[in-house]
Amino acid sequence: MSSTNENELKKEKKTNIRWMLAVYDVLIFAIVSIILLVLYGGMDKLSPTGILQQVCLSFVCIFGGRFIGKIYSQIWRYGGIQCYVRLFFTDVIAFCIYLCLELILPVQKITFARMLSLASLNLLGALALRMMYRYAYKCANQETKGGQILSILLHLFSGLDAESQNDVQKIKIAIIGAGRIGVGLAEELLSNSETTYIPRSFIDINSEKVGRVIHGIPVLSENEATFEKLRELEIQEIVFAIPTMDAQKKKLLYEYYKKFGYKLKVYDYPTMRTAGGKRHLREFDIEELLFREPLVVSDERTNAYYKDKVVLITGGGGSIGSELCRQLAKMEPKKIIILDIYENGAYDVQQELKIAYGNALDLQIEICSITHRKALEKVFDRYHPQIIINAAAHKHVPLMEHNCVEAIYNNVFGTRNLVELCEEYHAERFMMVSTDKAVNPTNVMGATKRMCEMIVQSASTHGTVKYSATRFGNVLGSAGSVIPLFKRQIANGGPVTVTDKRIIRYFMTIPEASQLVLQSGAMANNGELFVLDMGQPVKIMDLAExxxxLSGVQGIEIVETGLRPGEKLYEELLVKTEELDKTSNSMIFIERDSALSPEEINTRLNMLREVCETGDDSQAREVLRKAVPTFKKPEEVNRVAEFVVHQKKSDPEREEAVAI
Known part of the structure; x- marks a missing residue:
């Protein structure tokens, strides 16, 4: 059969269904009219002529109103509450017209009560008919006796056949959570014939719901949802539909069902969404596999601080910088200036924010390096930024080991340029994005960032600008991080490379890191070095597994490649509460650190400038060790770390995380 003929057949079928519904409404009208106008006599008993007059008058009003209100143009099997409300108001208007005409026209009169009963019973019958039709269409495809009976009745009275689940080979799922979100997902799947999923059970802990049935779907308790029971229900996938579930609880359920080999999904927003969007069925994101509670560090005070301010973000096209732009855009700043040496990243953020905010956001792009002093001066002179957030830096640990001179030029002297220009152009605040690698650094990148922290803290002792630095751990999904590497390796069929199976790291999401920078900067008085409580460490080996x-790819091998140059075996704890000062946010602390004098900073910068002019990376590394006394060799730190871990394992009563 040609596609044209199929379309004509579908069109004809829809037309038949519409008129068939009108015929059923007429039958309901006939039954109600016989009961109220013929069988019921009452005090105002009608003659045959009077009955005919009332039938004709009420028929014209009710069905005329329904046709004018396009009641029979709606597809009732997908009808929502708005369809029923339209039918209700259409019949109310029709009744008012009927009442007026009955008073005006020379017809035999009946009481108001009988007129109201006639209209009300017709409406009740029409609503009931449509509800039964919609219920039958939704549930006739269930593989139960009830579903089979509904399927027969649906075909008999409407001519429609319910689609067989076997024909479309739908994936049978169990939904964890029989609340509003889980039930909403089930309704959507049941009413959409095109979906590839069919819900077979709910899993919930609410005793009021367990043992009951929602939309024909049984609600099981967690204890009842055993492997045998799920196999009996032919469950193929498990869907988490409780966004507020505790992270540890989610981890336990994830591991429990993963052990049985089920594919697990989430019904919620994407974790890395920027704005808007709706819930949808998706795979677990990497952020969720860490099973840690997301930190919310933004507040009204922070939003108010950035409102109507001119903000310059260096490295604004990077992973952290771009998210800073997104977060700031929500706070209604006067202007955002994105400064970056990589034009494609800056362009992408610009286009994204233009689509989201249009002309409501004043956004400017400047392409230059923070090491280019004259280009930076032009930017400061043009915009006179009030707040400067320095997210521009070389951050890749192994690459900076081989490019020590470039790391010092960009990270150290780029920061120095910005600090000097902030003073020269009377900025209000300078905020530096730092890293946990700056804590007792074992690599060039961490040492340069520690040097930047010292520059910023020193400037706070004699400048007019308020300075602060914010230190956090590894960022999920950032450029150069381990997760994108693992994704590429899995996509290529493996192997997945882990430098050392013992490595642990502290993780946070890009939005968390960005909110932390913004809030800590807003609360800074001057010279603070903020650190975040990163929670529990994550073993990189567990993350890879x-x-x-999650990928579902079988046979992927994990290969240990050995520690890279400058890499620590165990990342140090950022937060040692006995050594830190608290802030108004329980997750943000201030490190106690003494600022160096301007003379001492200048001495160290001169040492670094002289060695960088030689272009010798090895010599530059040794001078950097002198400039940053805490810069240690990784072999020394890893040796101590292994000893500490060995001691902890030999004492089972000690459960603290590794802290060097």
Missing amino acids: NMIR
Whole structure:
């Protein structure tokens, strides 16, 4: 059969269904009219002529109103509450017209009560008919006796056949959570014939729901949802539909069902969404596999601080910088200036924010390096930024080991340029994005960032600008991080490379890191070095295994390649509460650190400038060790770390995280 003929057949079928519904409404009208106008006599008993007059008058009003209100143009099997409300108001208007005409026209009169009963019973019958039709269409495809009966009745009275689940080979799922979100997902799947999923059970802990049935779907308790029971229900996938579930609880359920080999999904927003959007069925994101509670560090005070301010973000096209732009855009700043040496990244952020905010956001792009002093001066002179956030830096640890001179030029002297220009152009605040690698650094990148922290803290002792630095751990999904590497390796069929199976790291999401920078900067008085409580450490080996399981690809091997140059075996704890001062946010602390004098900073910068002019990376590394006394060799730190871990394992009563 040609596609044209199929379309004509579908059109004809829809037309038949519409008129068939009108015929059923007429039958309901006939039954109600016989009961109220013929069988019921009452005090105002009608003659045959009077009955005919009332039938004709009420028929014209009710059905005329429904046709004018396009009641029969709606597809009732997908009808929502708005369809029923339209039918209700259409019949109310029709009744008012009927009442007026009955008073005006020379017809035999009936009481108001009988007129109201006639209209009300017709409306009740029409609503009931449509509800039964919609219910039958939604549930006739269930593989139960009830579903089979509904399927027969649906075909008998409407001519429609319910689609067989076997024909379309739908994936049978169990939904964890029988609340508003889980039930909403089930309704959507049941009413959409095109979906590839069919819900077979809910899993919930609410005793009021367990053992009951929602939309024909049984609600099981967690204890009842055993492997045998799920196999009996032919469950193929498990869907988490409780966004507020505790992270540890989610981890336990994830591991429990993963152990049975089920594919696990989430019904919620994407974790890395920027704005808008709706919930949808998706895979677990990497952020969720860490099973840590997301930190919310933004508040009204922070939003108010950035409102109507001119903000310059260096490295604004990078992972952290771009998210800073997104977060700031929500706070209604006067202007955002994105400064970056990589034009494609800056362009992408610009286009994204233009689509989201249009002309409501004043956004400017400047392409230059923070090491280019004259180009930076032009930017400061043109915009006179009030707040400067320095997110521009070389951050890749192994690459900076081989490019020590470039790391010093960009990270150290780029920061120095910005600090000097902030003073020269009377900025209000300078905020530096730092890293946990700056804590007792074992690599060039961490040492340069520690030097930047010292520059910023020193400037706070004699400048007019308020300075602060914010230190956090590894960022999920950032350029150069381990997760994108694992994704590429899995996509290529493996192997997945882990430098050392013992490595642990502290993780946070890009939005969390960005909100932390913005809030800490807003609360800074001057010279603070903020650090974040990063929570529990994550073993990189566990992360790699989870990602492989998540991908569904079989036979992916994990290969240990050995520590890279400058790499620590165990990342140090950022937050040692006995050594830190608290802030108004329980997750943000201030490190106690003494600022160096301007003379001492200048001495160290001169040492670095002289060695960089030689272009010798090895010599530059040694001078950097002198400039940053805490810069240690990784072999020394890793040796101590292994000893500490060995001591902790030999004492089972000690459960603290590794802290060097």
